[in-house]
Amino acid sequence: xxxxxxxxxxxxxxxxxxxxxYLAEALSQGGDYADLYFEYLAxxxxxxxxxxxxxxxxxVSMGVGVRVIAGERTGYAYSDDLSPxxxxxxxxxxxxIASGPSKIDKFDLNEGRRHxxxxxxxxxTETAFADRVDLVKRADRAAxxxxxxxxxxxxxxxxxxxxxxxxxxxxxxxxxxxxxxxMSVAALAREQNGVxxxxxxxxxxxxxxxxxxxxxTPEHFAREAAREAIAMLxxxxxxxxxxxxxxxPGWPGILLHxxxxxxxxxxxxxxxxxxxxxxxxxxxxxxxxTVIDDGTIGNRRGSLNVDDEGQPTQRxxxxxxxxxxxxxxxxxxxxxxxxxxxxxxxxxxxxHIPMPRMTNTFMLAGExxxxxxxxxxxxxxxxxxxxxxxVDITSGNFVFSASESYFIEDGKxxxxxxxxxxxxxxxxxxxxxxxxxxxxxxxxxxxxxxKEGQSVPVGVGIPTIKIDRMTVGGTA
Amino acid sequence: xxxxxxxLAAGIVKRAQAAGATDAECTIAEGDEFSANIRMRxxxxxxxxxxxxxxxxxxxxxRTGSSYTSDLSPEGIDHLLKSAIELADITTDDPDAGLPNAxxxxxxxxxxxxxxxxxxxxxxxxxxxxxxxxxxxALSADPRIANSEGASFDTHVGRHIFANSRGFAGEYxxxxxxxxxxxxxxxxxxxxxxxxxxxxxxFDKLESPESVGRKAAARALRRxxxxxVETQRVPVVFEPRTARSLLDxxxxxxxxxxxxxxESFLAGKLGEKVASDRVTIVDDATxxxxxxxxxxxxxxxxSRRTVVMxxxxxxxxxxxTYAAKKLGxxxxxxxxxxxxxxxxxxxxxxxxEPGVQTPEQIIAAIPNGxxxxxxxxxxxxxxxxxxxxxxxxxxxxxxxxxxxVSEVTIAANLKDMLMGIDAVGNDLEFRSSISxxxxxxxxxxxxxx
Numbered sequence: 055x056x057x058x059x060x061x062x063x064x065x066x067x068x069x070x071x072x073x074x075x076y077l078a079e080a081l082s083q084g085g086d087y088a089d090l091y092f093e094y095l096a097x098x099x100x101x102x103x104x105x106x107x108x109x110x111x112x113x114v115s116m117g118v119g120v121r122v123i124a125g126e127r128t129g130y131a132y133s134d135d136l137s138p139x140x141x142x143x144x145x146x147x148x149x150x151i152a153s154g155p156s157k158i159d160k161f162d163l164n165e166g167r168r169h170x171x172x173x174x175x176x177x178x179t180e181t182a183f184a185d186r187v188d189l190v191k192r193a194d195r196a197a198x199x200x201x202x203x204x205x206x207x208x209x210x211x212x213x214x215x216x217x218x219x220x221x222x223x224x225x226x227x228x229x230x231x232x233x234x235x236x237m238s239v240a241a242l243a244r245e246q247n248g249v250x251x252x253x254x255x256x257x258x259x260x261x262x263x264x265x266x267x268x269x270x271t272p273e274h275f276a277r278e279a280a281r282e283a284i285a286m287l288x289x290x291x292x293x294x295x296x297x298x299x300x301x302x303p304g305w306p307g308i309l310l311h312x313x314x315x316x317x318x319x320x321x322x323x324x325x326x327x328x329x330x331x332x333x334x335x336x337x338x339x340x341x342x343x344t345v346i347d348d349g350t351i352g353n354r355r356g357s358l359n360v361d362d363e364g365q366p367t368q369r370x371x372x373x374x375x376x377x378x379x380x381x382x383x384x385x386x387x388x389x390x391x392x393x394x395x396x397x398x399x400x401x402x403x404x405x406h407i408p409m410p411r412m413t414n415t416f417m418l419a420g421e422x423x424x425x426x427x428x429x430x431x432x433x434x435x436x437x438x439x440x441x442x443x444x445v446d447i448t449s450g451n452f453v454f455s456a457s458e459s460y461f462i463e464d465g466k467x468x469x470x471x472x473x474x475x476x477x478x479x480x481x482x483x484x485x486x487x488x489x490x491x492x493x494x495x496x497x498x499x500x501x502x503x504x505k506e507g508q509s510v511p512v513g514v515g516i517p518t519i520k521i522d523r524m525t526v527g528g529t530a
Numbered sequence: 531x532x533x534x535x536x537x538l539a540a541g542i543v544k545r546a547q548a549a550g551a552t553d554a555e556c557t558i559a560e561g562d563e564f565s566a567n568i569r570m571r572x573x574x575x576x577x578x579x580x581x582x583x584x585x586x587x588x589x590x591x592x593r594t595g596s597s598y599t600s601d602l603s604p605e606g607i608d609h610l611l612k613s614a615i616e617l618a619d620i621t622t623d624d625p626d627a628g629l630p631n632a633x634x635x636x637x638x639x640x641x642x643x644x645x646x647x648x649x650x651x652x653x654x655x656x657x658x659x660x661x662x663x664x665x666x667x668a669l670s671a672d673p674r675i676a677n678s679e680g681a682s683f684d685t686h687v688g689r690h691i692f693a694n695s696r697g698f699a700g701e702y703x704x705x706x707x708x709x710x711x712x713x714x715x716x717x718x719x720x721x722x723x724x725x726x727x728x729x730x731x732x733f734d735k736l737e738s739p740e741s742v743g744r745k746a747a748a749r750a751l752r753r754x755x756x757x758x759v760e761t762q763r764v765p766v767v768f769e770p771r772t773a774r775s776l777l778d779x780x781x782x783x784x785x786x787x788x789x790x791x792x793e794s795f796l797a798g799k800l801g802e803k804v805a806s807d808r809v810t811i812v813d814d815a816t817x818x819x820x821x822x823x824x825x826x827x828x829x830x831x832x833s834r835r836t837v838v839m840x841x842x843x844x845x846x847x848x849x850x851t852y853a854a855k856k857l858g859x860x861x862x863x864x865x866x867x868x869x870x871x872x873x874x875x876x877x878x879x880x881x882x883e884p885g886v887q888t889p890e891q892i893i894a895a896i897p898n899g900x901x902x903x904x905x906x907x908x909x910x911x912x913x914x915x916x917x918x919x920x921x922x923x924x925x926x927x928x929x930x931x932x933x934x935v936s937e938v939t940i941a942a943n944l945k946d947m948l949m950g951i952d953a954v955g956n957d958l959e960f961r962s963s964i965s966x967x968x969x970x971x972x973x974x975x976x977x978x979x
Binding site for chain 1: 569572573574575576577578579581582583585594595596597598599600601606609613616617620621622623624627677679714721722723753756758761791792793869870871872904906907908909911913914916918919920922936937938939940941942943975976977978979
């Protein structure tokens with residue numbers, strides 16, 4: 055898409071000259087760099103509970119954020135009104151982070167290189183509502199039909215279409231149209247008079263509605279949620295203490311997101327507050343581990359044609375054969391560290407200052423067959439599905455919570471195990487990876503990453519891996 | 531546009547009715563935010579802006595539709611109305627959908643002290659200086675505090691408007707200011723951070739920046755050189771900051787929506803003894819000046835005080851109109867919503883009543899135990915009560931805080947944890963809308979080596 059075709063040019067009549075004048079206002083007090091981030095976001099969501107479509111909502115929000123950088127300082131202001139006076143006022147407020155004469159008076163905005171990772175002609179948000187209502191009804195029916203012990207189901211379908219425009223004082227002009235859709239299903243199971251157990255599943259991406267009609271149907275997610283709920287009915291108490299842990303492929307890649315990814319975001323390392331600070335070139339994982347953050351995978355939830363600072367996203371090697379290779383950089387950190395942006399500058403919305411973030415974070419496949427990995431464990435835990443995770447960047451300690459796992463006894467999967475948190479230390483945990491499977495899988499597309507109060511969609515992935523030592527937080 | 535927002539909300543409700551809605555409710559929120567970040571004694575970020583938005587929910591018979599917009603221009607409002615009406619045609623009949631009865635609507639009188647004019651007039655230099663003084667106090671506290679993630683000062687001033695088709699129209703203003711400080715302590719290879727903060731609805735109620743900075747530094751320093759202990763079962767003491775997160779889980783466990791869906795381990799337990807005698811939990815949105823207070827809830831029902839647990843007996847769930855109807859009960863005035871969708875359930879000031887022992891007395895009685903100062907992760911399953919989270923803190927040896935511990939887990943089931951609350955401290959402070967004093971649980975599993 056070109057600037058002239060964007061909603062901002064077509065509907066709000068914003069011209070290149072306007073953008074240049076706002077940038078000039080932003081730099082009027084002597085700032086070194088300024089950027090404008092225009093956003094027009096349309097969202098919709100539909101939910102079903104007890105077989106009733108109880109809620110359907112749609113809405114629109116729009117605004118522009120103006121950022122000015124002067125040395126290490128950032129001034130930021132935003133407006134939810136796209137009239138020229140209000141944008142100019144926001145630019146003037148942000149400008150005052152600097153104090154001095156204007157240093158730049160000419161801007162040459164150029165539409166640069168960008169990917170086309172999600173060529174979705176009609177975004178789900180633009181389709182008829184009735185088609186999308188049908189998705190939650192189908193999920194509800196399929197979850198209930200799975201097993202007569204399923205007594206409750208809920209499904210939520212949500213999508214949005216974000217249209218963005220970034221203009222920067224160093225000449226970048228980027229527009230993008232970012233569709234995103236997600237379906238989540240939860241199912242509750244119980245034996246007669248027994249304790250309920252919950253299972254959940256979901257997925258999506260930067261896809262069109264056909265994805266849910268042909269590839270990952272409501273029935274697929276519903277059956278998966280119901281299967282997990284039923285499986286957990288027989289769960290026994292989780293063990294406590296250090297043991298061998300095998301992670302299944304896909305969503306358990308959240309390990310990498312927490313153990314490694316956050317600690318490699320350049321802002322923490324620039325400030326020297328990450329457990330990974332100053333460790334480039336050092337061994338932080340076993341040589342079986344190569345970890346990548348790649349914002350360029352087609353249709354993935356964490357992918358972007360351009361990041362939220364207008365830079366094309368790229369494939370970044372974080373750890374190569376166990377050795378720490380690089381950080382995730384945004385504009386500010388890369389300028390201060392005299393390095394290059396890695397296309398990792400992201401923000402939740404026009405009301406937020408961008409910072410280095412992950413996109414799709416995963417480990418490359420190894421050579422072991424997944425069955426051989428499980429067979430090699432005399433006693434341990436096999437974790438298939440997880441809830442959320444969290445990390446303390448400074449100490450490097452991280453957790454992630456297993457929502458479906460099984461005991462491994464004598465190389466075989468045996469009893470299902472209740473929810474338990476796994477805890478480890480980022481620069482240490484991956485040193486104990488002793489087998490990596492040949493079955494790399496990316497997650498289904500449900501991840502949301504939170505940092506300093508800002509949420510952005512992300513993806514993760516991992517092959518089956520064996521970790522010789524990790525602390526499991528059960529009770530038994 | 532600068533028209534009267536209360537009239538705008540009431541007007542949107544009338545137009546929705548004229549367009550075919552049998553009932554309608556409209557929420558409008560506007561606010562101005564400011565934040566300043568300082569790091570290593572220099573300004574890092576300054577942010578300033580205002581925003582507003584409107585949300586509409588309509589009923590056509592027993593079907594609902596919702597919409598929201600940040601565009602309050604006449605065209606934006608036209609679109610808001612059209613969007614909600616069109617959606618009511620695609621949802622299904624919900625026999626329990628509906629608004630509160632007119633007799634249930636209203637607003638509590640008196641001054642709740644939710645708004646203080648002093649925050650809007652604050653000088654930017656003073657706000658920056660407050661954060662800078664806090665960080666400076668932390669950096670000066672000890673040579674091992676050589677780095678910092680910074681300090682910040684934030685303010686928010688807002689207005690909340692709600693109107694519905696049963697005749698309710700109300701509004702209130704609110705203000706917030708607060709600052710926090712995150713020092714980083716280092717000793718050899720060991721690096722730890724911690725934070726402390728102070729916040730209030732009034733600037734003159736904030737704690738001194740120096741005391742906040744010193745407290746943050748002391749917290750980071752005591753975490754240095756932490757060890758991982760052996761896996762064992764011991765008494766666990768939650769300091770107020772971590773005890774508060776237990777109350778977060780208990781709020782979810784009495785959340786009316788989770789109750790009617792059987793998604794809480796407390797479903798069906800009304801009137802039963804579910805916790806030790808020492809546990810009395812109250813939700814009170816009528817306490818002046820606190821962050822959890824408001825004159826009415828997000829359905830226009832007056833705020834109130836609800837005893838949730840009385841000496842261990844479960845007395846009430848927290849309900850909005852919908853959950854109340856599902857359970858055959860009355861709303862407790864706990865409806866909560868953003869701009870979009872149906873009302874959910876929130877809390878007012880949700881707290882556990884203090885006991886008589888000082889935290890020192892509680893610790894002194896423990897020969898071998900764990901004093902938890904930080905919890906990470908989301909390992910709480912409200913459906914089953916299974917609780918397993920990452921923890922850090924200090925080990926208790928012979929009644930004293932002996933050494934720092936990290937990279938361990940604590941686990942139990944919330945049902946047993948509630949019954950096992952053997953001591954409640956006298957140190958309740960209302961620092962946020964969920965508050966708790968120091969709590970001691972007789973036995974939990976600490977997962978370590």
